[in-house]
Amino acid sequence: MATPVKVYGPAMSTAVSRVLACLLEKNVDFQLVPVNLAKGEHKKPDFRKIQPFGQVPAFEDEGISLFESRAICRYICEKYTDKGNKGLYGTNPVARASIDQWLEAEGQRFNPPSSVLVFQLAFAPRMKIKQDQVVIKQNEEKLSKVLGIYEKRLGETRFLAGDEFSLADLSHLPNTQYLVTTSGRGEMFTSKKNVGRWWNEISSRHSWKNVVDMQNNKGA
Amino acid sequence: MAAIRLHGTPYSTAVARVLTTLYEKELEFEFVEIDMKAGEHKKESFLSINPFGQIPGFEDGDLKLFESRAITKYIAQEYADKGTQFKCGDSKTAAIIGVWMEVEAHQFDPVASKLTWELALKPRYGLATDTAIVEENEAKLAKVLDVYESRLAQSKYLGCGCFTLADLHHLPCIHYLLGTQAKKLFDSRPHVSAWVDAITARPAWSKVLALQKQQG
Numbered sequence: 001m002a003t004p005v006k007v008y009g010p011a012m013s014t015a016v017s018r019v020l021a022c023l024l025e026k027n028v029d030f031q032l033v034p035v036n037l038a039k040g041e042h043k044k045p046d047f048r049k050i051q052p053f054g055q056v057p058a059f060e061d062e063g064i065s066l067f068e069s070r071a072i073c074r075y076i077c078e079k080y081t082d083k084g085n086k087g088l089y090g091t092n093p094v095a096r097a098s099i100d101q102w103l104e105a106e107g108q109r110f111n112p113p114s115s116v117l118v119f120q121l122a123f124a125p126r127m128k129i130k131q132d133q134v135v136i137k138q139n140e141e142k143l144s145k146v147l148g149i150y151e152k153r154l155g156e157t158r159f160l161a162g163d164e165f166s167l168a169d170l171s172h173l174p175n176t177q178y179l180v181t182t183s184g185r186g187e188m189f190t191s192k193k194n195v196g197r198w199w200n201e202i203s204s205r206h207s208w209k210n211v212v213d214m215q216n217n218k219g220a
Numbered sequence: 221m222a223a224i225r226l227h228g229t230p231y232s233t234a235v236a237r238v239l240t241t242l243y244e245k246e247l248e249f250e251f252v253e254i255d256m257k258a259g260e261h262k263k264e265s266f267l268s269i270n271p272f273g274q275i276p277g278f279e280d281g282d283l284k285l286f287e288s289r290a291i292t293k294y295i296a297q298e299y300a301d302k303g304t305q306f307k308c309g310d311s312k313t314a315a316i317i318g319v320w321m322e323v324e325a326h327q328f329d330p331v332a333s334k335l336t337w338e339l340a341l342k343p344r345y346g347l348a349t350d351t352a353i354v355e356e357n358e359a360k361l362a363k364v365l366d367v368y369e370s371r372l373a374q375s376k377y378l379g380c381g382c383f384t385l386a387d388l389h390h391l392p393c394i395h396y397l398l399g400t401q402a403k404k405l406f407d408s409r410p411h412v413s414a415w416v417d418a419i420t421a422r423p424a425w426s427k428v429l430a431l432q433k434q435q436g
Contacts, residue, residue, distance in 0.1 A: 053367060071318040075315040098285075
């Protein structure tokens with residue numbers, strides 16, 4: 001019987017790849033259902049039934065329909081506690097609080113400037129959209145401040161929330177992948193001793209390498 | 221000294237989010253005022269709680285936390301048996317509540333915060349409102365609230381039939397926006413309007429407003 005777990009959206013979408021990384025870490029079988037963004041499939045009424053904001057990913061499991069990648073990741077960790085990486089969302093309340101804290105830091109501090117840079121530096125050129133140098137500079141400055149704080153933190157702990165890889169680190173993989181490999185500004189990460197070390201560790205994980213393969217197979 | 225200490229100022233939207241949760245849960249806590257003008261939030265003693273140098277900072281015994289939405293989640297889980305339950309039903313409902321908490325964080329707040337700054341806060345500091353930013357973000361907020369209108373036609377509160385953190389997290393920005401021209405965006409949508417009335421009428425929220433008035 002086919003798996004009930006379905007992810008809707010292309011692997012090259014940062015938010016979709018966040019969910020894929022989590023499913024792979026948890027060894028949960030899933031089906032990736034393509035959504036043609038270029039043709040505006042995500043903005044059509046049928047798709048808006050499962051994602052009312054017209055964005056990817058959307059997600060289904062037996063009897064439940066979800067959206068927002070970080071909510072989907074938390075659901076996967078709670079539903080499949082005993083599968084794959086059991087500590088991904090913490091095995092006690094204090095660990096979980098620390099992971100939630102750094103997940104919020106990712107969502108509220110890291111994601112805004114890094115998303116803008118991913119669009120401007122990695123996607124705009126291939127979409128033949130003109131880059132906005134003012135916006136790029138503003139967001140490089142913002143991201144640089146955030147990475148300065150990460151550099152200090154990652155000198156104290158191996159990963160962001162503590163000494164184990166967690167959902168908080170995983171959530172950073174999609175945007176950082178594009179910035180380090182495609183944007184030409186990778187040294188923002190790699191020139192920092194602790195951030196560079198952390199990036200090497202988290203991006204070498206089997207689960208993330210599989211996601212990158214999925215992104216490359218689809219021709220991005 | 222109370223085990224729970226909240227560092228910040230009550231008129232900060234992020235601090236208000238945590239204050240409301242503490243009042244909803246009927247918890248004892250110490251509120252430690254941070255002198256923003258004196259740059260207290262950038263000093264080492266505060267940075268040891270929040271390395272980003274922003275309020276709120278939170279302590280519960282030895283535990284230190286930052287990011288208001290992580291703090292409220294921790295409070296809800298650690299003190300699950302006290303005060304408002306913030307849930308109704310099984311783990312599936314919990315997942316749906318989680319979705320709408322992310323919606324507040326990523327769809328509503330970025331837009332609502334910009335409008336709050338332009339329309340409610342800049343005037344207080346004698347700064348000029350940027351009408352282009354207001355127009356752009358009112359249009360964005362209208363689209364977000366259209367989705368809320370459909371959702372609230374099917375569900376009494378955003379996550380489920382009961383008041384949860386998914387609703388609570390909206391209170392601080394909504395309160396500011398109701399005092400500005402953006403109020404019309406909420407009033408013109410009947411289900412959104414009823415929801416706003418319900419959540420702003422909660423006694424815990426009134427306590428936060430009283431604290432804000434006290435501190436001027």
